[in-house]
Amino acid sequence: MGFSGLIVQILNGFAEASSLFMIAAGLSIIFGVTRIVNFAHGSFFMIGAYVAYTVVERFGDPMWFWPGIIIAAVASALVGLMVELTLLRRIYRAPELTQLLATYAVMLIVQDLVLYLWGPVPLLGPRAPGLEGAVNILGRQFPTYSLFLIVAGPLTLAALWALVTRTRWGRLVRAATQDREMVSALGINQAWLFTSIFVLGAFVAGMGGALQIPREPASLEMDVHAITSAFVVVVVGGLGSLPGAFIAAILVAQVKAVCLWIGILEIGPFAISLSKFTIVVEFVVMAVVLIFRPYGLMGTRPALLRHTRNLTSSMLIAPLRARGWILAAIILVAFAIVPQLRGSFPYMPILMLEIIIMVMFATSLQLLMGPGGMHSFGHAAYFGLGAYAAAAIVGYWNLPLELALVVGVGGAVVGAIVLGWFSVRLSGVYLAMLTLAFAQIVWAVFYQFEGLAGGENGITGVWPEGLFGGRDAFYYLAVGCLIVSLAFLYRTLFSPFGYALRAARDSAIRAESIGMDVSRLQWQSFLLAASVAGIAGALYALSKGSVSPEILSASRSIEGLVMVVLGGEYAIGGGMLGAVVFVWLRDTIGYNAEYWRAVLGVITIFLLLVLPQGLASLLRFTESLKRAKE
Amino acid sequence: MTNESAPNIPATPGEYLLKVTNLSAWYGAARILFDLNFEVRRGEVVAMMGRNGAGKSTTFLSVMGILERYRGSVNFLGQDITREPSYRIAQMGLGFVPEDRRIFTELTVLENLDIGRQPPRGWPDGTAISPWTPEDLFDLFPNLAERRHMPAGRMSGGEQQMLTVARTLMGNPYLVLLDEPSEGVAPVIIEQMVSLIHTLKAAGVSILLSEQNLHFARQVSDRIYMIEKGAIVYSGTMEELLADSETSNKYLSLGAL
Incomplete structure (x- = not known):
């Protein structure tokens, strides 16, 4: 494609940037004030698109497209209002991860609600009345509607900017973004401020969704696509910054556009398809920006808290006592006798094997989250690297299974050495997003390159032979790996290293001032966690007989988070309990x-x-109940 | 808001505005305050004195309802505010000037003042509290007047200190909790703070301030409480404390005099 092609792609990029900004704007303001990372924000976008479609459909006149946009935005805003009043209001003081999972759950519910109301088939909306045609740009046809979108983005920014800078509401929003406790101490009831922000964000996202239907059909994947891109835009722009989100939206969309324009890039004998690269380009942009500007393009470093993080007794991690050890022994025996029950429950060992693997995965993530205080959103990367390394050993080279396990650990650790080094330089949401970006990049590499590990199809025929090749033998090998891994993680937790890690979590500044190298400690914890995730991944590949890029997907990382939070991130065995319940459910x-x-x-x-402290608190609850009775 | 609480507002000067009984507070598992008892009467300027880490700021945060875990009872204008959220406490007319200032750095001086704005109030005995306007406050703090359109984060520490006081006054409080007003500001600003407190007292605003600087406190306070390791160890009038140099030397830093 020549120069005119580039121009058209760039114009397309601006149109794309407008809709990206409309999702990201609300997300950014909501985060700025309420500190909630709202996974459900993509759902508002999706609801907007579906409602706009239905409005035109019902009234049968394409002219309804224009009022339909407002109706769709209002519908999204109403859903937002409901979510805020019934759910978020209860959890503003909860740990950020709890909030995040709650909004993730809302996303799941809305997805099925939309499936129920509109069905699984993507619905293509009408063309925008009055803007159906195309204009001629350097001999190429360019849709008029896209030109309209190019204008709509900056207009939205201008309107939001005026709202934020020119009204008392906007002043309160900006003040609360910086210090909401102080705003409250000056007599402002934040409840209505939070509600109004959430409703406004949902309104703008719904509008963005409605504006999208002449360009792409309303579909059930819209929410996930929208929220992932919006996260990237918000983080690249700097959390809470509207102009930042706008610039980031343009940056991300334009890099994509240019990749599409270049198409296939040939460097010597290698041909790299940059147009296929677009699935991951936004994550590459995010990783690069975060490495050089840890708080985004226009973000500011969060104010250093004067007091150390508000410790609660629930964050204390205590060693197991007699009861705990007895419980652990019982669980172990239960794991061990499962193959003997094959006669009565043939499916049981398969389910148990999956549970064992997921327990290792979740517990290794728990080391980072609970004691480490680092919410990794990309733990699937290490699981997947372990799985691919092991699969290559057995599937490609027919080497023994034992070696596959070792190499699996090695593969994951090598990944953590590189990715962890960058990740620990950030904290909080930024760390979470960088780990997510890295995992997505790893996924894209395996997905994209046919030459490497089979591309989209992955590696198949991974059937180990030898001593542990048999069903039961392999099962016991997995149980053995589980025991070793858990013992290793437990030992780590109560070693000087484990205490140092918790010190770094509770007050990084104090830990540094007494001579601890916080980044290094956290980096090391990434390596430890990755090694266990790697062995879990290796076992997974060997048990399934194949491995595909799906193993690296973001949803697997999120499943891990769900398991840990469900179980209780600060409870010994929390990851285990969460994994068992989650996989079984x-x-x-x-x-x-x-x-x-x-x-x-x-x-x-x-x-x-x-159970905000996780399922594990249930055990403690019965304990305290007993004590109360005595 | 004002009308609801009106019947309980002390009718005459000298009655209790704030009465704190057996206040205890924790940071996580660490107990910081141990059964504090103190009160402020209408028209008084009371100083809570003690060294760094004695628990002065924690006391203020607890009274304001900002600190989550606390026990005991806090009574303001005859109402129990122990479990009230901080915005309700502020709306009742209890102003808070935090030690670390916490101005909104991105907002201009005028915008900061606007955040603190609350409807006018009056005492039930008919004493009018003329509502503070930005112009009144600019008369009190001429430096702020020149910088009204400047982002607050670009001002000097002393100017920020003035702004945080001015911002709280925009809420027309009956009583102001003033946390370490003299900390980290230039002597000339301290002088201005002294005259400010006298002005506020003359305007009928009561003040509870925390201080470790006796030189400052003696110029403004009627009474003092001495706090040490989270407990009140001494209370009396300013004259009594000044006559008792043993006590002041024992509980305040060297060179406080």
Whole structure:
């Protein structure tokens, strides 16, 4: 494509940037004030698109497209209002991860709700009345509607900017973004401020969704695509900054546009398809920006808290006592006798094997989250690297299984050496997003390059032979790996290293001032966690007989987070408990319920509201109940 | 808001505005305050004195409802505010000037003042509290007047200190909790703070301030409480404390005099 092609792609990029900005703007303001990373924001975008479609459909006149945009935006805003009043209001003081999972659960529920109301088939909306045609740009046809979108983005920015800078509401928003406690101490009731911000964000996202339907059909994947891109834009722009989000939206969209324009890049004998690269380009942009500007393009370093993080007794991690050890022994025996029950429950060992693997995965993530205080959103990267390394050993080179396990650990650790080094330089949401970006990049590498590990199809025929090749032998090998891994993680937790890691979590500044190298400690914890995740991944590949890029997906990382939070991130065995319950629930519901996402969402919200400290607190609860009786 | 609480507002000067009983507070598992008892009467300027880390700021945060875990009872204008959220406490007319200032750095001086704005109030005995306007406050703090359109974060520490006081006054409080007004500001600003407190007292605003600087406190306070390791160890009038140099030397830093 020549120069005119580039111009058209760039114009397309600006149109794309406008809709990106409309999702990201609300997300950014909501985060700025309420500190909630709102996963459900993509859902508002999706609701906007579907409602706009239905408005035109019902009234049968394409002219309804224009009022439909406002109706769709209002509908999204109403859903937002409901979510804020019924759910978020209860959890503003909860740990950020609880909030995040609650909004993730909302996303799951909305997904199934939309599936129920509109069905699974993507719905292509009408063309925008009055803007159906195309204009001629340097001999190429360019849709008039896209030109309209190019203008709509900056107009939205201008309107929001005026609202934020020229009204008392806007002043309160900006003040609360900096210090909401002080705003409250000056007599402002934040409840209505939070509600109004959330409703406004949902309104703008809904409008963005409605504006999208002449360009792409309303579909069930819209929410996930929208929220992922919006996260990237918000983080690249700097959390809470509107102009930052606008610039980031343009940057991301234009880099994509240029990649599309270049198409296939030939460097010597290698041909790299940059147009396929677009699936991951936004994450590359985010990783690069975060490495050089840790708080985004226009973000500011969060104010250093004068007081150390507000410690609560629930964050203390205590060694197991007699009861705990007895419980652990019982669980172990239960794991061990499962193959003997094959006669009566043929499916049991398969489910248990998956549970064992997920327990290792979740517990290794828990080391980073609980004691480390680092919410990694990309733990699937290490799981997947371990799986691919092991699969290559057995599937490609027919080497023994034992070696595959070792190499699996090695693969994951090598990944953590590189990715962890960058990740620990950030903290909080920024760290979470960088780890997510890295995992997505790893996923894209395996997905994209056919030459490397089979591309989209992955590696198949990974059937180990030898001593542990048999069903039961392999199962016991997995149990053995589980025991070794858990013992290793437990030992780590109560070693000087484990205490130092918690010190770094609770007050990084104090830890540094007494001579601890906080980044280094955290980096090391990444390596430890990755090694266990790697062995879990290796076992997974060997048990399934194949491995595909799906193993590296963001949803696997998020599943890990759900397991840890459900179980309790500060409880010994929290990851284990969460993994057992999660895998079992998914297995039971997933195959029996049509709307399993909604069921999972409702259960998650229920557990988060009833047991904010995780399932493990249930055990403690019965303990304290007993004590109370005595 | 004002009308609801009106019947309980002290009718005459000298009655209790704030009465704190057995206040205890924790940071996480660490107990910071141990059963504090103190009160402020209408028209008084009371100083809570003690060294760094004695618990002065924690006391203020607890009274304001900002600190989450606290026990005991806090009574303001005859109402129990122990479990009230901080915005309700502020709306009732209890102003808070935090030690670390916490101005909104991105907002201009005028915008900062606007955040603190609350409707006018009056005492039930008919004493009018003329509501503070930005212009009144600019008369009190001429430096701020020149910088009214400047982002507050670009001002000097002393100017920021003035702004945080002015911002709280925009809420027309009956009583102001003034946390370490003399900390880290130039002597000339301290002089201005002294005259400010006299002005506020003359305008009918009561003040509870925390201080470790006796030289400052003696110029403005009627009474003092001495706080040490989270407990009140001494209370009396300013004259009594000044006559008792043993006590002041024991509980305040060297060179406080």
